Amino acid sequence: MFKKILPLNSIIFLRFFGIFLVLPLISVYASSLESATPLLVGIVVGGYALTQAILQVPFGVWSDRVGRKRVIVFGLVIFLIGSVISYFATDIYTLIFGRLLQGAGAIGSVVSASVSDVTREEERGKAMAIIGASIGMSFALSMIFGSLLGGYFGVDFLFLITALLTIIALYMATKIQNGGKIEIIYPKRGTEVSIFSRKEILYLFASSFLQKGVMAITFVIIPILLTGDFGWEKSELWKLYIPAMIIGLATMPISIKVGEKGGNPKLVFLISAFMFVIVAGILSFGNSENLIITALLLFFPAFNLIEPLIQSMATKFVRADEKGKVLGYTNSFAYFGTFFGGVGAGIFLSFGSVNELGMILIVLSAIWFVWTLTIKNPIPKGNLYLKHSHFLQQKLERGDFEFVDEWYLNVSENLLVVKFDKKKWNEEDLLQKIK
Structure with missing residues (x-):
């Protein structure tokens, strides 16, 4: 199994690493470009997620018709072009175009389908877990290397690294094994119940949206506050991101032990939502450097606690023939959350303050926490x-x-x-x- 999914796992790791690599510094970098406004900076942060969300399903359907490998290669080429354009961008509009192109290489659902094609039924859950772990690891490592390399060599250099990594991913795409499309017959059902009428599924869609939205808002606000209000240099931000990310990574085994193996994901979601309330409160009312640092140190554990559980939980509340649809919606809600979080923060900061934005986050996080109290753990x-x-x-x-x-x-x-x-x-x- 590992040999079969190695090229796919490598591609997904390299692609997500490249996407996340610029995240720690992108808002500060975009603010320094010609014609930059808070709104346009927000689009730079979250714009890639919009094209990604829109094109997930079309790419998946296209891959059913022409083959997975061909679509994966096409998507990587688009991602490569977007990275190169972003590297050479000298104004905010060119950078936005490059970021939108990066997201247009929306191959996530195609890679997942390829994993299903090349693995046996009893191997599939483990294979998907490996892919998910790779995405989590790419996020963790990108936070460290992005802040470190971007601080010393410039954020534009990170886009060049992303382009080079994409070339490696294109090479790995040539190693993808062709798997025959698996035919599955499901028995006829009675009255169909829409997935949007099931409160646990709706909750997970909302959680996916809110988690990624808060992430985008956080990476708009905190770098700007630290460099603008408290005099941090971009080259110093890695000193904060590395310990914050280490703390966040340390929570993931706890999340898996309690939520997955212990069968109590509701408790993990409650803790995460409560921590997001605290982070939002600090961003709203905190007026010192130490408090802003504390907010970031709390954000990463809150984010990483539920990151391994959202997709896993979503599949446990639906039938086998609904899993693909539910995972597609879950991913789309996450991408839309990233887009609207980044753009929404940019729009709000055009006429409002960080404190007021933090108060909105408090309300959203509090609603999320109360909503979590009403859901049930999935039956094992x-x-x-x-x-x-x-x-x-x-x-x-x-x-x-x-x-x-x-x-x-x-x-x-x-x-x-x-x-x-x-x-x-x-x-x-x-x-x-x-x-």
């Missing part, structure tokens, strides 16, 4: 992977097994996949009952 489910037989399929179709929550047929791998409630049954007892 297990999967049985059974060799297909018409006899067993007929029994499943008749509903002979009261313990089955859902099932489907993986035609390509000749497997019947049976999902069950782990609180009520264990795998050994179920196998005995089926046989």
Whole structure:
């Protein structure tokens, strides 16, 4: 499995590393360019996410028709062109164009589909977890290297690094294995219930939007405050970002242990939302350098606590045939959150103050916290992977097994996949009952 997903994992790591690399300093850099305004700076910070959100689904559909590898290569070339344009940009409008092009290489959903194509059913969850961990690691490392290298060599140099990394990603794309599209047959359902009518799913969409929106706002406000109000040099910001990121990384194992393995993601989301309330309060009422530093040191743990859980949780509240749709919406809400967070902060700062923006964040974070109190933890489910037989399929179709929550047929791998409630049954007892 690892050999199959290595090129895809490398591509997703390099691409996200390049996107995040400029984040610690991009607002300060954009503010120094010709024709810069707070609104345009906000578009620079979050603009890539708008084109990314809009083009996720079209790229996925296109890859179904012409093949994954071809679309991945095309998306990387677009990302490369956007990075080069951003490197040579000397005014705010050219930089915006470059950032929008970077986002237009929207291959995230295509890479996920490729992972599904080249892995077996029982390997797929682990493969997706590896991809998710790579994205988290790319964010962590980019915060460190972006602030360090950008501070000493300039933010434009970071776009050059991104372009070079994209060339490496293009080479890795040539190593992608072609996997036959897996055919899955789902049994006919009764009345369909829209995913937008399920409160846990709506909550996760909102959480994805708010988490990324707060991230964008934070990276608009804090660098400007530190360099403008408190006299920090851009080359010094790494001294703050590195310890903040280390603290944030240290919370991820706790998040996985409590939320994933412990089966209590609600507690993790509550802690995260409460920490965001505190961060917003500091940004609103804090008037000292130490308080702003404290806000950043709290932001990273709050962000990283739920980062490993959002997509995992989303898939646990839906049927297997709805996972792709739900993950697509979750990603789109995240990208829209990044865009509207960055642009919204820019618009607001054109006529309002950082303190007033912080008060809006307090209200949003408080609503998020209260909303979290109303959701339920997902019921732990297990999967049985059974060799297909018409006899067993007929029994499943008749509903002979009261313990089955859902099932489907993986035609390509000749497997019947049976999902069950782990609180009520264990795998050994179920196998005995089926046989």
